[in-house]
Amino acid sequence: MSIIPFNDGVFSFVTTNGCTAKCSHCLMNCKPGLKHKLNFEQMRKAIDQFTRKKNAHLVVFTGGESTLLGEDLLRAIRYATLKFLKTRLVTNAHWASSLERAQNYVKKLREVGLTEIDFSVDDYHEPFVPLDNIRNAWLASKGVGFDSVTLANSFGPKDKINPDFIREYLGEDLPEVSSTSSPDSVDLKRSEDGTFYNIHTSTLQKSGRAEDLDSEQFIGVENQELLDCACKWVVVEPVLSPLGHMWACCGIPADNIPILDLGDANKERIDTILKRASKDVLINALYYLGPYKLCKFVEEHSDIRFKRNFGGACEICSVLTGNKKAVEVLRANEKSLAAVVQAVRFLKEKGIPTGLLNKNTR
Ligand code: SF4
Numbered sequence: 506m507s508i509i510p511f512n513d514g515v516f517s518f519v520t521t522n523g524c525t526a527k528c529s530h531c532l533m534n535c536k537p538g539l540k541h542k543l544n545f546e547q548m549r550k551a552i553d554q555f556t557r558k559k560n561a562h563l564v565v566f567t568g569g570e571s572t573l574l575g576e577d578l579l580r581a582i583r584y585a586t587l588k589f590l591k592t593r594l595v596t597n598a599h600w601a602s603s604l605e606r607a608q609n610y611v612k613k614l615r616e617v618g619l620t621e622i623d624f625s626v627d628d629y630h631e632p633f634v635p636l637d638n639i640r641n642a643w644l645a646s647k648g649v650g651f652d653s654v655t656l657a658n659s660f661g662p663k664d665k666i667n668p669d670f671i672r673e674y675l676g677e678d679l680p681e682v683s684s685t686s687s688p689d690s691v692d693l694k695r696s697e698d699g700t701f702y703n704i705h706t707s708t709l710q711k712s713g714r715a716e717d718l719d720s721e722q723f724i725g726v727e728n729q730e731l732l733d734c735a736c737k738w739v740v741v742e743p744v745l746s747p748l749g750h751m752w753a754c755c756g757i758p759a760d761n762i763p764i765l766d767l768g769d770a771n772k773e774r775i776d777t778i779l780k781r782a783s784k785d786v787l788i789n790a791l792y793y794l795g796p797y798k799l800c801k802f803v804e805e806h807s808d809i810r811f812k813r814n815f816g817g818a819c820e821i822c823s824v825l826t827g828n829k830k831a832v833e834v835l836r837a838n839e840k841s842l843a844a845v846v847q848a849v850r851f852l853k854e855k856g857i858p859t860g861l862l863n864k865n866t867r
């Protein structure tokens with residue numbers, strides 16, 4: 506039993522928990538004044554280990570607001586570029602308060618080789634980062650050679666800033682991509698200048714600070730069985746956290762969260778941490794079975810009961826891994842879980858639909 510770490514060739518830095526904004530939907534609980542952050546040396550070491558993997562191709566810088574790292578961010582992007590890696594920066598565009606400022610900063614980013622830039626834009630960012638900043642950053646990023654320029658839009662049923670609003674605001678007919686879009690359904694055509702300009706949508710998840718939002722702001726998932734899916738990211742796309750810990754994924758902040766906090770990269774090599782994690786029964790259970798099935802397993806093996814109004818798989822995972830007793834139940838039953846995982850793995854390898862197994866695992 507083992508997952509292949511880095512198998513997608515993507516590695517992420519959650520560079521800091523500090524931010525210029527305090528969005529009420531922030532999954533990472535970031536805000537001004539929080540000081541944990543990675544330095545250049547930590548990122549350099551991680552990039553060195555990552556580039557030893559033969560399919561390594563993309564390093565993502567996200568946060569918090571990564572631009573608060575100043576020169577260390579630019580040095581890390583340059584270092585990754587010199588290692589032939591593509592780089593993506595996710596930012597709230599607080600630095601784009603005028604078109605000139607935006608152009609100057611985008612120039613710096615391009616000079617160190619940044620290939621992809623994502624701007625977060627929605628109702629929850631707007632009180633902290635005016636829409637004018639987004640327009641400035643967007644205009645400054647056009648025609649300067651990025652592989653992609655993305656507007657990352659997270660919205661609920663009552664929100665004003667959705668893809669149609671953004672198209673009208675910018676006066677552009679941009680394609681929409683979501684994490685659930687099938688590749689065939691998206692027009693991935695690049696514009697004439699060679700860049701893929703797009704809106705990336707996601708629905709709000711009730712995790713992090715978003716737990717305090719009114720439930721009317723979320724798109725409910727009526728049939729909760731639809732959330733019964735395996736997680737294809739866990740350990741496959743690992744993350745280095747602002748504390749220098751390895752997280753299994755970037756779905757939720759995982760420092761000191763059982764299962765998903767894989768270890769301290771200040772004390773151990775990343776390779777060692779990931780090798781251990783890839784053999785962990787519960788990490789494998791997330792990969793082959795998913796958090797929904799694990800919640801069911803806990804319910805069948807204890808008196809713990811979970812709510813039934815989840816909005817997404819990561820939300821389930823957050824509730825599950827944040828419940829110390831539930832994790833104890835899973836650890837105490839590792840042997841039987843390992844058997845189920847082996848069976849699902851066997852079916853997957855043979856190309857047999859794993860749905861056949863669902864009835865037996867509940
Ligand atoms: S959602 Fe983004 S911009 Fe908003 S507080 Fe969190 S990290 Fe900062």
Ligand code: SF4
Nearest residue numbers: 736739754756819822
């Ligand atoms: S389901 Fe869990 S392991 Fe997978 S990405 Fe979400 S939080 Fe991470």
